[in-house]
Amino acid sequence: MNEVRTRFAPSPTGYMHIGNLRTALYAYLIAKKHNGKFILRIEDTDQGRYVEGAVDVIYNTLNIVGMKHDEGPDIGGPYGPYVQSERQDIYKEYAQKLVESGDAYYCFCTKERLENLRHDCEARKMPFKYDGYCRSLSKAEIEDRIANGEEYVIRQRIPDRGVTTFKDEVYGKIAVENETLDDNILIKSDGMPTYNFANVVDDHLMGITHVVRGSEYLSSTPKYNLLYKAFGWEIPNYIHLPLIMKDNGKKLSKREGDASFEDFYNKGYLKEAIINYIALLGWSPGTEQEVFTLDELIQAFSIKGLNKSSAIFDPNKLRWMNGEHIRRKSLEEFHELALPYYKEVIKDADIDPMKLSKLLHVRTEVLSEIPENIDFVEKLPEYDVDLYVHKKMKTNLENSKEALIRAYDVLEKLDKWEEEIIHDILMDLVKDMGVKNGQVLWPVRTALSGKKFTPGGAIELAGLLGKEETLRRLRIGIDKLSK
Structure with missing residues (x-):
């Protein structure tokens, strides 16, 4: 078997959404499972969508989660450059080869003509498809129009007849009638390649063996395979991933305000928990295990475990999983993570932060919620006396007052202030009063925290x-x- 080479090829459009990160994760797991290479490539051919600083977000995210790429723009490699806007000459060379072989052609259609064609398709309730108007231009006419400075694009020449068939590792065998495919643009009028062309050229030249991407690209894959066939190149293994949906049937998207990796990470979700959770959005290990480290995911991952059906993003399940990963950490590790959150609300030097960590370690699900859970430590909040009334604990205002008075009396006499001693003295008080534990402990807890x-x-x-x-x-x- 040849060396397995996968790639993550994001567009620098602002942030790393959950679907993007899942694609990167699966590509990484496939490569590492087979001791292969994981490549990072920046697909910035759509300059209109480029966002300043977005490339740094990609680097930072991969670095934070521990998915180290083997080749990429920042570290180089034998198949660079790894940024598409720096590879324009390569795309032009290969587009020209397709023109010469008859598998592509120059198109000089204006925006106005294409717009009229689009309106005509809409009027006839048909999907837009280019009508091949420039397919049969003579070589002399093409040269004249280029010499006159006319704008042009280079289009792929799709066969009029026949069927293009391909196999996907998730969706199985798929066949598409060629007559339903559009002569899509390969090189735009500004000289930049389209994604549809650049990804094929780059995947071949970079030796990519497994292409991992979203299922929205399934319909375009026949066009890619026709390009591979035109060049005489070997077709890679395709792994198309199902969509990630919200429970209301909509897919996750930035436009809908759905959280990115960075959003969750900044809210106090652990990187290990986020990675663990998104690994299970569309993949099953075939066992009951749900909590994984990245190394455990590498060992457990199999393409056969990928599902066809859409995955539902459940914030509550992510929250639960985050809590599980927090509890996996040692007390000392948790303490280091929690300290910045303590400092947001506690200025009292007499409070031992390690005591807080012992309390919170097994009770915390999201780190960012720590401040609101411990704000009472610094300052007792205003609270209503109704808080003392608890049906399950059988407390009311009258017996709560008695419990507080009795608790005050026994605690005031203590010389040593240690939890074990406090426990024993309050349990003795419970026995002496002849009541259930809650009738003493609930009022005391309420008085101490509000x-x-x-x-x-x-x-x-x-x-x-x-x-x-x-x-x-x-x-x-x-x-x-008493009031």
Whole structure:
């Protein structure tokens, strides 16, 4: 078997959306699974859509997630340049070869003529297809018109008859009648190639063995294969990926405001979790395992596991998976990740951040939610006394007040302020009062946090806040319930 070579060929249009990153991931996994090469190529032939800084976004994203390319614009390689706008002479050379072989031709049709043709197709409720008006121009006429400075494009000459058949690794055998295909443009009037032409030339010259791309390119693949055939080149293995959809039936898109990799990453989702989740959007490992590292994905990945049906992007599943990856980290690793979020809301030097990490490590799903979950530590928020009323805990305003008074009395007497001691003294109080645990612990937790949900219970919060602050907040709670 020849060396497996895959490529990720994004357009620099602003950000890395989830579908793009999944394409890159699958191409990377196929290459690494077979000890092959993963190539990065920048497809910037559509200069109108170019966004300044977008190439850096591509580099940064691949670097963050650990998908290191073996060849590319920034590191070079034997098949460069790896930016399409720097390869114009190559495309012109190969387009000219097609003209000479009769597989392409010069087209001088104006925008006005093409627009009229488009309107005519619409009126007849037919898909737009170029009518071949310039197919039979003589060599002399072509030379004269070029010499006169007329604008032109170079179009692919699609056979009028016959069927083009190809095999896709996901969708199987596909056959298309040639008469349904359009003579698409290969070289635009500005001299730049279209994607339809450049990707074929580049994939061949760069030795790409497996082409991984979205299923939206399935309909164009017969045209690509006719180009391969015209040049006498070997056709690569095709892997077309199903769309990623939202649960409302729409596909994910930047225009719809759907989040990019960068958006999720900046919100506190771990890179490992994002990669893990998008790997499962259209691929199944064939086992019950759901949580993978990148190395584990390389070992487990198989093209046979790819699905034809569209994948549904579920933010809740991503959230769950992020929590799983957070819990896979050691306490020290989590602490390093969480520290910047602590600093957003906690200025009190007396608070031990490691104590916070011990509380939050197993309770955090998204890092960016840490500040709102711990803001009570720095300052007790204003809260309503109704918070003390909890049906399940069997608490009301009256027994909550009693619990706080009794808790204050026993905690005030402690010389050592350690969680184990706090636990024992409060459990003794529960026994002494002859009530369920919740009738003491819920009011204490409420008084210490002023919140319905906290990253820990009454005992952990008391240990975190310290004796002086704990007693101060209990007094505030008693006062609120006395009014």
